[in-house]
Amino acid sequence: MTSNNKNDSFKNILLEQPEEGIYLLTVNRPKALNALTAATLDEIASAIAAVAGDDAARVLLITGAGEKAFVAGADIAEMKDVTMEQAREISERGMHVTHALEALPVPVIALVNGYCLGGGCELALACDWILASESAVFGQPEVNLGIPPGFGATQRLPRKIGSARALELLTTARQVKAAEAVAIGLANHAYPAAELKAKGLEAARLIAAKGPAAVRLVKQAVLRGGNLDLYTACALETDLFARAFGTQDRSEGMSAFLEKRPAKFKGR
Numbered sequence: 001m002t003s004n005n006k007n008d009s010f011k012n013i014l015l016e017q018p019e020e021g022i023y024l025l026t027v028n029r030p031k032a033l034n035a036l037t038a039a040t041l042d043e044i045a046s047a048i049a050a051v052a053g054d055d056a057a058r059v060l061l062i063t064g065a066g067e068k069a070f071v072a073g074a075d076i077a078e079m080k081d082v083t084m085e086q087a088r089e090i091s092e093r094g095m096h097v098t099h100a101l102e103a104l105p106v107p108v109i110a111l112v113n114g115y116c117l118g119g120g121c122e123l124a125l126a127c128d129w130i131l132a133s134e135s136a137v138f139g140q141p142e143v144n145l146g147i148p149p150g151f152g153a154t155q156r157l158p159r160k161i162g163s164a165r166a167l168e169l170l171t172t173a174r175q176v177k178a179a180e181a182v183a184i185g186l187a188n189h190a191y192p193a194a195e196l197k198a199k200g201l202e203a204a205r206l207i208a209a210k211g212p213a214a215v216r217l218v219k220q221a222v223l224r225g226g227n228l229d230l231y232t233a234c235a236l237e238t239d240l241f242a243r244a245f246g247t248q249d250r251s252e253g254m255s256a257f258l259e260k261r262p263a264k265f266k267g268r
Contacts, residue, residue, distance in 0.1 A: 012027070015051075021057060023057060027062075027064045027071050034070065036074045038078065038093060062110050064120075071119065073120055098126035101123070107128045117138070126152060130187040131200055133178065133191060134193060143173050178190040214253075221240050
């Protein structure tokens with residue numbers, strides 16, 4: 001196991017590489033329930049860029065420090081007296097982070113270990129899927145503050161769980177516990193809190209062992225294709241399928257299969 005620490009310039013997050021190709025980003029403000037300040041969002045954006053720039057990256061896991069919260073929302077004290085123009089800047093900063101997460105070429109898995117509310121839920125929604133602890137609580141409470149969500153929830157939540165369920169949660173601010181989150185498709189799985197990180201690493205190892213070029217193409221096909229009509233999306237799949245045949249990974253994977261040996265992928 002490696003333990004490369006990438007935290008020299010970070011005050012509000014931790015970025016580590018617990019194993020080769022696997023990154024772990026931890027929002028590290030446990031006394032504030034990991035609330036998202038402007039500085040914290042900027043650090044998350046920098047960490048995402050660092051992972052995106054590493055050709056050896058295979059998976060990014062995201063979690064929150066402590067046992068109480070993944071991220072309990074944006075920092076309301078920081079937003080209380082802002083102007084409309086400043087509010088636009090806050091939303092744009094959050095959108096930049098969630099768009100960057102979604103655009104990351106490798107899979108991103110949220111390990112939701114407690115309260116996952118407001119901007120925290122939006123951060124998790126921008127990940128490719130969510131693993132939750134059994135104590136996790138999800139919610140979009142913004143209407144309690146007289147505002148709508150601003151980091152993408154009104155768009156990503158309906159795409160994930162359907163517009164009717166999303167509108168219910170967005171307009172009532174009702175909170176959802178882990179079991180219900182799994183039942184409605186918000187989270188993929190729920191585990192005892194003590195097992196969550198291990199389960200996340202287990203999933204990351206499974207992905208990291210596959211053909212890296214193929215995994216990246218799969219993510220691209222699913223995310224890009226979701227915004228296209230079926231015929232155009234299938235044409236996109238054909239293009240990406242053909243592109244894979246120009247990679248060393250494809251040659252290695254098929255040779256290893258025929259030779260009945262483990263493949264040694266290079267990500268090229």
